[in-house]
Amino acid sequence: MNEEIDEYDIYHQDFTTASEWEIFIARIEEIIKDWKLSKSFLSKLSGGYTKKWIGKSEEIQFQGNKYILSYHMLETAKSAESSVETKDKSILVDLHNGLWESTTKFMDDLDGSPFPVSSWYGLKRYLMLYSSLPLVDGNLIKLVMSSANIAFANTDCGVPFFVKIREHWQPTYLGFYEDTEHKVSFDTIHLKRISNQCSHLSGLVSLFKSKIASPVALDAVVVSTKFSYELKDVDAFAWRKTTQSNEFLSIEGFDVRKLLELPFGSEKNPIQSVLLNTIWPKFRECAIVESSTFSEYDPLMAPTWTISLKMRENFNCQLSETISKIMDLLDNNNLLMDTLG
Structure with a gap:
């Protein structure tokens, strides 16, 4: 059933x-x-x-x-x-x-x-x-x-x-x-490649407005622009290294005043690269005209300039090396005759 x-x-x-x-x-x-x-x-x-x-x-x-x-x-x-x-x-x-x-x-x-x-x-x-x-x-x-x-x-x-x-x-x-x-x-x-529209201000502004997709007309866009110029090949410039003279050790040219001279400066160029920025902080899109055929941007007329230095890592400085040697001598408990042999 x-x-x-x-x-x-x-x-x-x-x-x-x-x-x-x-x-x-x-x-x-x-x-x-x-x-x-x-x-x-x-x-x-x-x-x-x-x-x-x-x-x-x-x-x-x-x-x-x-x-x-x-x-x-x-x-x-x-x-x-x-x-x-x-x-x-x-x-x-x-x-x-x-x-x-x-x-x-x-x-x-x-x-x-x-x-x-x-x-x-x-x-x-x-x-x-x-x-x-x-x-x-x-x-x-x-x-x-x-x-x-x-x-x-x-x-x-x-x-x-x-x-x-x-x-x-x-x-x-x-x-x-x-x-x-x-x-x-x-x-x-x-992007793998930058399109022509993204290579100038007017194209970027039109792209920005199209992404907003506003049903009403938009006001002028406020823009900030920065041009950067970087100098990387600083090794091409000659670097002058100051060396300490040992003439005061000789009997004829002995001069006590030379004992007060200490070496100063780095052995090599401590700067790795230099970056210069020319900045237009805040302006309306209509204040500066830039298109694919014409540009009013002149870096010399930029209201704000900044420069930044990128230093090398672990570069030797002569003065710090001399001071470290002096500090090592202070920690040395040997007598002067033992040090001179």
Whole structure:
């Protein structure tokens, strides 16, 4: 005798079970909450920072791949912590000011942060999601970015969020920050060849406006420009080395005053390269005209010039070598007759 079985009992599915994607998002949210990175905790920004980066990280598993979610920030200066009056400054204003400050240092030496995004965008703190395997699949990149956006919104995060994409050797990152009124996108691309449109200001501005895709006409774009000239072949220049004369040791040419002369200077050129930057810090796109056939840029007319020297490592200096020898003699307990033999 066959019993009648309800069709609902056969095909019942438990929709309360969380999927792997939902667990991935929940794990990101949990870490952000544990680190107290919501806007309510970060409302008061410190005015002073040191040059030391501190950070922490957590591991997340998703689709058989390991992801590292890390938080990096500049250490707060003690003077800023001890000051009673702390200026309340919105996070968006701090991001905007840091972005303009970074224009003078763009593509120079890094600031010591584990990732170059802090130097590119002038960030004091940021989140980075780094995959152990390269994220090269477009669908997987969209899935990870959507997960980061959902977790960012659910936790009301107050720190820019970045995802490392493409091959590990490519410095390519996708980042964002959002509040109730504004959204900031930090996007980077890696090109094998630079197109003609990206070789002049008017082409870059038109490309920028097309990426915004605004339904209304946009105002003039504010631009910052920097030209860099690097001199690497400094070894081609003659380096004059000062040598110490031993004439005072001879009986005929003995002169006590020469005992006071000490060698000074390095044995070789200590400079590895010289970088000269000519900068136009902030101007509207219509102030300077540059196209594929005409350019008003003249480095001699740039309002700001900066120069930076990159020094060699472990180069010998004559004065320090002499002082180190004198210090060794002070630690020597032998008698003068023993030293002279």
